[in-house]
Amino acid sequence: MSILQSPLMRKLSAFVALSDDDLEILARFHRRRRTFPSGHELVHEGHRNQSAFILAEGWAFSYKMLPNGDRQIVDFQIPGDFLGLRSTLFRTSDHSVEAITPIKASEVLTSDILDGFAQAPRLAVAVLWAASRDEAMVVEHLVNLGRRLAEERMAHLLLELGARLTLADMGDRTGFDCPLTQYHLADALGLTAVHVNRVLRHLREEGLVTFRKGHVTFDDFEALTDLAGFDTDYLDQGGPLLR
Amino acid sequence: MSILQSPLMRKLSAFVALSDDDLEILARFHRRRRTFPSGHELVHEGHRNQSAFILAEGWAFSYKMLPNGDRQIVDFQIPGDFLGLRSTLFRTSDHSVEAITPIKASEVLTSDILDGFAQAPRLAVAVLWAASRDEAMVVEHLVNLGRRLAEERMAHLLLELGARLTLADMGDRTGFDCPLTQYHLADALGLTAVHVNRVLRHLREEGLVTFRKGHVTFDDFEALTDLAGFDTDYLDQGGPLLR
DNA sequence: CGATCAGTTGAGAATGGTCAAATTCGGTGG
DNA sequence: CCACCGAATTTGACCATTCTCAACTGATCG
Incomplete structure (x- = not known):
């Protein structure tokens, strides 16, 4: 089952048992493979209709810039992580994502997600779990900055x-x-x-x-x-x- | 339409247009009304099978404790906000939630969410949006601590x-x-x-x-x-x- | 009417920042 | 193969934001 080769699949399967149908629909998220050089900005703070990506190879980081030019890195992303998932549901992206190394990633459109949820509700749960896990990491990062x-x-x-x-x-x-x-x-x-x-x-x-x-x-x-x-x-x- | 009285409904409707069926299913999240005194801990870090709540009245806050007794408050919650949503999908809750004022809240079980998603995919999108918005607030809070x-x-x-x-x-x-x-x-x-x-x-x-x-x-x-x-x-x- | 909790203020200490300058290192071109 | 370039790393001296400790005030509540 080559689908399980995908790092995202492995991560989600560690949480929910997904049926063959679920896997089939999730596999569609992996069409539209892209490669980007290091330093490339994949997601742009303030832009509209941002698509998301699933990182397959390499490292990236998400960040926000302040008016005075300071940068705050929110999280680092490694293979299997979503890039810019949060922003696909927003009018304008609230953060940017940049490639640290050369990377390979699959582009996921907002419509892929909406259609996928309608066809495979279990997938919706899996994605909500992944988003919650990302949030838990940001929260722990917050504790790090606030109290350590x-x-x-x-x-x-x-x-x-x-x-x-x-x-x-x-x-x-x-x-x-x-x-x-x-x-x-x-x-x-x-x-x-x-x-x-x-x-x-x-x-x-x-x-x-x-x-x-x-x-x-x-x-x-x-x-x-x-x-x-x-x-x-x-x-x-x-x-x-x-x- | 009394359902729209609910602050959560108002918040979600500001994002997705929900059908009558969607509203009907969301309304089920509002059975199990509870009231708690100020200072009550509704969600406990480290506990298993935590249920979530939808806050209807009053203020609460989510936080994590450190081994040395320090506390980091992650976010404050006001009417219409979820309490402990992230933890319902986790094996053990990664944070606690405490009431600041006396509060009214509806208890939501993990099964309510799973069933709701299966019956109303649009609701899944709405909940993912709400979770993303919460995460965006945590991210902005992170920037606050890191660079201001x-x-x-x-x-x-x-x-x-x-x-x-x-x-x-x-x-x-x-x-x-x-x-x-x-x-x-x-x-x-x-x-x-x-x-x-x-x-x-x-x-x-x-x-x-x-x-x-x-x-x-x-x-x-x-x-x-x-x-x-x-x-x-x-x-x-x-x-x-x-x- | 003490007790307790939230708020206030001062003096001195400390963690981390700023500024400035060297040094190392991975390329790149000759 | 070597000189050179820019980026990343390293170090020192001094400064500032925030903490710690400690005391005092004020309000609220049985």
């Missing part, structure tokens, strides 16, 4: 990325490849790039994590988890819930 | 509450009644109550907003909007989109 110190924030972000990438077979407890720059980290964590650098140095010197040359190495997974107060519950991983 | 100074955060929060309450006929450009304490504001904005107090004093002395005795008064709406960089786009207000 710089080092704890960094530890938390790296652990979350590690956990998500592990699900996609792109990482494990020892670490993962990571194309982010220290500017990305800064804009995600509400810090300056200068301070990010100092924080990374300190975490490395303490023997907790090393981030060098595009690779994150968890030197002491336990201690890092402890420092961050990291708990994977909000990622809602586990066996299929709805049968 | 204390005064700007406060200005933004008060303006957002004002805009949302205006939709529910509970406020206008001059201000609104507000049952929040300075501790609520502090835990929402990632500040201490002491600093919240200083920020409010300064905003008052500058003639921008006054928060006194449970009432927020916008003394200079324009200047406040400007200070906060507040733009209502993310609330996706406007005429019905789907007909």
Whole structure:
């Protein structure tokens, strides 16, 4: 069943058991394959009738710009994640999405979603679950910015990325490849790039994590988890819930 | 049509045109009316099989606790908002919800939602939209914590509450009644109550907003909007989109 | 009419920001 | 293969926003 090759399929199937008909309809979301170079902006804040994408390969990030030119990164996306899903239902997109690496993604039109829901209600539930999981990540990110110190924030972000990438077979407890720059980290964590650098140095010197040359190495997974107060519950991983 | 009395109905109808059948099914979400005293915890972080609620009267807030006892308030809820929707689809709830004032709310079971989606696909779209709008608010809150100074955060929060309450006929450009304490504001904005107090004093002395005795008064709406960089786009207000 | 909770204010400390300058590194062209 | 370029990273010195601790006021409630 080649459909299950899709990272999105794998993710949704981990939540709901989807019938062959459901899978068939979901497969239609994967027509219209596109590739984009790194740095390309796929979704534009303020634009109307934005279509969404399903990321198949590579990394992207969603963000908002402030009038003064500051940038806040809301979340990073890896294979299996939706890009710009939220905005397809809005009059104008409330955020932008940019490719970090070269990426492959399937374009999904608002009409695909509406038709899909009408034909496969279970799919609607699965998509609502995926959206809820995305929201749970944003919420945890909010907690990160509101109530944790710089080092704890960094530890938390790296652990979350590690956990998500592990699900996609792109990482494990020892670490993962990571194309982010220290500017990305800064804009995600509400810090300056200068301070990010100092924080990374300190975490490395303490023997907790090393981030060098595009690779994150968890030197002491336990201690890092402890420092961050990291708990994977909000990622809602586990066996299929709805049968 | 008494169904339209429900604040949730009004909110959803502002987005999708719902048929009589859709309305009929949505009306079933409003069986099981409950009332709770202020301070009651309706949704419990870490609990399984949480049901959701639709808030009909009063204020509530959703939050997460940290191991060290710190609290981060994620969002405030007013009539027409879902409470705990995200968690109904999760194995365990990722957050808690507490009543600020005495409240009235309808309990919604996960099965209500699943059945409702199967019978009225348009309702699924409407609920996904509501969830997306909630997420958009969390995202804007995230930007607030990551990239704005204390005064700007406060200005933004008060303006957002004002805009949302205006939709529910509970406020206008001059201000609104507000049952929040300075501790609520502090835990929402990632500040201490002491600093919240200083920020409010300064905003008052500058003639921008006054928060006194449970009432927020916008003394200079324009200047406040400007200070906060507040733009209502993310609330996706406007005429019905789907007909 | 104490008790308790919300709000207020001050003094000093700290986390993280700003500014400025070096250094490393992956390309790129000669 | 090497010199060079721009982007990413690194470090230092100083500054500021916000926190911590501590005390005091005011309102509300049995």
